[in-house]
Amino acid sequence: MAEPAFDAHRPPSAELLDDCVHCGFCLTTCPTYSLWGEEMDSPRGRIDLMRAGVEGAPLTTSMVQHWDACLGCMACVTACPSGVQYDRLLEQTRAQVERRAERTPKDRALRTLIFNLFPYPSRLRALRGPLRLAQRTGALGLVRKTGLVRMVSRELDVMQTLAPPLGPRATVPERTPAVGERRAVVGMLTGCVQREFFGDVNVATARVLAAEGCEVVAPQRQGCCGALSVHTGREDEGQKFARRLIDTFEEAGVERIVVNSAGCGSTMKDYVHLLADDPEYAERAQVFSERVADLSEILVELGPVAPRHPVTTDGRDVVLAYHDACHLRHAQQVVSQPRQLLRGIPGVTITEIPDAEICCGSAGVYNILHPEPATELGDRKAANIASTGAELLVTANPGCLMQISQALERAGRPVPFVHTAVVLDASISGRPLV
Incomplete structure (x- = not known):
């Protein structure tokens, strides 16, 4: 007999699967269902496939394709009247897939490239210089016009076209003092892509927090939060990143950790589940997760003290x-x-x-x-x-x-x-x- 789809390490929870009553409220909010109208590419369809795996069905290429096709946007979680924790189910399923599914050589090579580049700020920084030069000289535009990269790989073509226009690299100091009375001491995640390609966003974040009375600590040794790894099922890798980040911010001695990237914030708030089985980090992960806040959350909690001005040149609406x-x-x-x-x-x-x-x-x-x-x-x-x-x-x-x-x-x-x-x-x- 073929092996069951899932092994014994944290398979999709049967209890969570049973929460789904197939009401269909998720269908209109699911991007892939709206594109294709295919039941197996809806949340409840993917849950059916998970249930089949839990009950002993073998892992098939079709199963993997339907789970891979999910964006993990979690719109279904918001829409579900039964409180189905699809986010948890998808994370558990994708971890199983990454351990057990046989991917094509092309897919393996692409994933190897992605996960040996994006979670590492130093490697992105090394790429940043040549990319900026190619943008400024027009070489990148010429390459795009030839269509050569697209002919080789649609995926690599997307990678080069997504890159934002790059200016001088902007960095955040390790410590930014509060303006006026200090109201809080907060840590700040600088991220990976955010740090190297949107450094101006980090600089703006630190300035806004400081203007609102926060002393901002941005540890230079911090690394990736693990979001990309966790969301694609690379469980061990995501846990390693999470442990290191917890260590870093514990040493910084901050009251809260502020995040300005939605995907990073959701993963960091979820460390309590990611490291639940780790005897050394389980309690620390819970404390850490409770301290994480999106930039907008912490600013609303504190309430504004800095004056606001119009953002148009002539003060118009x-x-x-x-x-x-x-x-x-x-x-x-x-x-x-x-x-x-x-x-x-x-x-x-x-x-x-x-x-x-x-x-x-x-x-x-x-x-x-x-x-x-x-x-x-x-x-x-x-x-x-x-x-x-x-x-x-x-x-x-x-x-x-x-x-x-x-x-x-x-x-x-x-x-x-x-x-x-x-x-x-x-x-x-x-x-x-x-």
Whole structure:
């Protein structure tokens, strides 16, 4: 007889699987179901496949394809009236798949490249210089026009087109003193892609926190939080990153850990589950997770003390569209706080994006591993954003910034697109954005 799909190490919980009553409320919010209308590419369909594996069915290529096709956006978690913990089930399933599934040589090579590059800031920094030079000289644009990379690999072509325009590298000092009365001492995650490709966002984050009375500690030795690894089932790797980050921030002696990347924040809040079986780190992970907060959460908790100014050149009103990053809206349930902060800026009116709960297609490295559906979702998101007529677009996740910027560019509808921290920093400093 064929081996069962799952081994004995943390298989999908039968108890959690039984919470699903197949009501179908998840269907309209699932990106892949909206694309293909295929039951096995819906949350309840994937849960059926998990249940089959738990009951002893062998692992098949079809099973793996349906689980791989999930973006892990967790819109179904928000929509589910039964409280199904699909996030936990998917994490457990993907860890099994990574241990037990036989992938094609091409897929293995691509995943090896991704996970030997993106979680390592020093390697991204080494790539940053040549990439910036290629952008400034126009060489990258010429390569794109030839279509050679696309002919070799659609996935590698996506990697090169997603890169944002790079300026001088911006860094955050290890310690930023509070402006005025100190109200809190907070640690700050600088991230991997965020640190090397969106350093301006980190600088803005530290300035905003300092302006609101926070002493900001950004340990230089911090590494990856493990989000990309955890979300794709690389459990051991994700745990190693998590342990190191816990050690780093414990040594820093901070009261809270502030995160400005939605995917990173959701994983760090989940260390309590990731390290639940680790006798040395289980309790420490619980304490750590409880201290993690998104930037918008900590700012709302503290309440504003720094003055706000308009973000337009002539002080006129501006219509702003806020894009909810999935791992902020669905995984962390942080929805009102960013909007509250943005509404505190003089002259800002927020317009909601149609079908806001549907993922833009970024989803960590999903847009590299699955470029076709990711592109279609990105184009849908760009069209919905364009329909709002907004002059400024704001989000809280670097992946969304890259994905949607490319989609807007393809549509010929570029809109200034910035991180929440950048808008707040501009408002506090009196520097216009539009």
